[in-house]
Amino acid sequence: MRGTDPIVAPEQKASQQLSTLRRFLQYLRPYKKEIPIAIALVTIGATSQAIGPFLLGWSIDNLIAQRNLPGLLLMLLLLGLIYVLGISAIRGQIMRVGWIMQRLLAQLRQDIFNKIQSLPLSFFDRSEAGDLMSRLLNDVNTVNQAFGQTIAQMLGNTFSLVGIVIAMFALNFQLGLLSNLVVPLMIFTTSLFARWARARFRVTRQTIGELSAKLEEDIGSVREAQAFNRVHLNIAEFATLNAANRDANVEAVAITAAFLPSIDFLNTLATAAVLAYGGYLAVTGGATVGVVTSFLLYVQQFFRPIQILSQFYTQAQSAFAGLERIFLLLDEPSQLQDAPDAIDMPPIQGKVAFENVTFGYNPDQLVLKGVNLQALPGQMVALVGPTGSGKSTIINLILRFYDVSGGALKIDDIDVRSVTQASLRRQIGIVLQDNILFSGTVAENIAFGSPHSTQAEIEAAAQMANVHEFITSLPQGYTTQLGERGAPLSQGQRQLISIARAVLINPRILILDEATSSIDTRTEALVQSAIARLLQGRTSFVIAHRLSTVTQADQVLVIQQGQIVERGTHAELINQQGVYANLYALQLGAAVI
Secondary structure (H helix, E strand, C coil), X not given: CHHHHHHHHHHHHHHHHHHHHHHHHXXXXXXXXXXXXXXXXXXXXXXXXXXXXXXXXXXXXXXXXXXXXXXXXXXXXXXXXXXXXXXXHHHHHHHHHXXXXXXXXXXXXXXXXXXXXXXXXXXXXXXXXXXXXXXXXXXXXXXXXXXXXXXXXXXHHXXXXXXXXXXXXXXXXXXHHHHHHHHHHHHHHHHHHHHHHHHHHHHHHHHHHHHHHHHHHHHHCHHHHHHCCCHHHHHHHHHHHHHHHHHHHHHHHHHHHHHHXXXXXXXXXXXXXXXXXXXXXXXXXXXXXXHHHHHHHXXXXXXXXXXXXXXXXXXXHHHHHHHHHHHHHHCCCCCCCCCCCCECCCCCCCCEEEEEEEECCECXXXXXXXXXXXXXXXXXXXXECCCCCCHHHHHHHHCCCCCCCEEEEEECCEEHHHECHHHHHCCEEEECCCCCCCCEEHHHHHCCCCCCCCHHHHHHHHHHCCCHHHHHHCCCHHXXXXXXXXXXXXXXXXXXXXXXXXXXXXXXXXXXXXXXXXXXXXXXXXXXXXXXXXXXXXXXXXXXXXXXXXXXXXXXXXXXXXXXXXXXXXXXXXXXXXXXXXHHHHHHCCCCC
């Protein structure tokens, strides 16, 4: 079985590379009208390069040898016009192809970003943000360097090569055959080096992804690294990944560096062969001096396109490695798909029911086991229990970030799987324990879920969230620019703005994940007051770690190991003297009698 690997693997790699190229070329479809223009310019440029040596050789035999000065001057004028036309065509082809490629690559970046935005949360559970950024930036940039900057030259040189070969055989078949004897050696050399380079460049793409992931993670956790005194460990880990990326790139560069001298050697070998045999033919009368001169010029032109094409082929291995990673990402299944006959969710009244719901992020390991609950419109339902018990999973199912594995989740007696995700989430608001704000103005952050809201609506939401006075005290008020993750606002200020964000979309169902934790007492009072207003008339699900915040809940559900083990009001559960009562007593620092 092992003995067959060296034979099968190259075929599989070639097939994979061809498939990758075919898929990449599909991005050219929107530019069908531009491509013929580019090809016409390429043809003009290639023809001008191919015809020059022929006219020079003809001039030596028929003008210089005959001392025809007027004819020579006319020929020089003609050559000048031909080269000016060729240079203009080459410039035009580079601009046209560059225009196409940059738009193609921009679309590729857009497709990657669109895919990342549409991927299910389960994908991000197993992926690193830095690696995704590397695919969007580094891998696309590698494709840009290989294709966007050199593909115009590659096309021009391909056409030039065809024209040169035709001209060489037309001038002298024997010299043409001699010149092309090294082509099989070149193809073998290029294929050999490309195979080595492809393997190395795949490693460079992988290591730069790992390096980007580590960089993104460590930059986001500088405070924790300093607090836990592990800065030196982070530096050492980054140095290890950095060294792996360096070594992979050094190996790839070493292969490329050895490739070009090999092609130069074959070029010199062919030139020497043409000079020796061409000189012999000129002396013996088998060819004219002009023909030999044309051939020497053609040999130089012949190997220049081959060198460029060979170099491009080697560089393209890095691009193919990047494209493979990009297309693997684009082939990831997108978010939960709406049913083909899915309808828009009607205006929600607020009834939520879990009917014998089971669910597992991993099919072999259930997180929720036969959960049954019902929340009536306007009720507040508190979810309490230890970490990992399934509280957040219940919230994720309501938002339909995942679909239930068994049973049914219904809102207003409608199975959420039968409605579109957008129409469902449009009517659900969420305030998390650690809300994310974005770079932009305060107003833009409040209007994050409703970007077409008016300034008056934004300010009304801020007033209801008890944050209007604070915002107006900022230097630019609602137009104050915030930094990444809402810097420099405090945790409490970010929380109030996130409440205003939820107020603005006027949700019928509200989800709160310990929205008053990690803030000072004064801000907590403002948050509690804002939440009390927000809860009025809405069905709400509150994940509570501090049980004192849910004493007024209509239902308290105690969850352990994916099951509801107790349910009732705060008073009812205290009287039961069960799990909830013990948790409450422990938080108050008192024993249950």
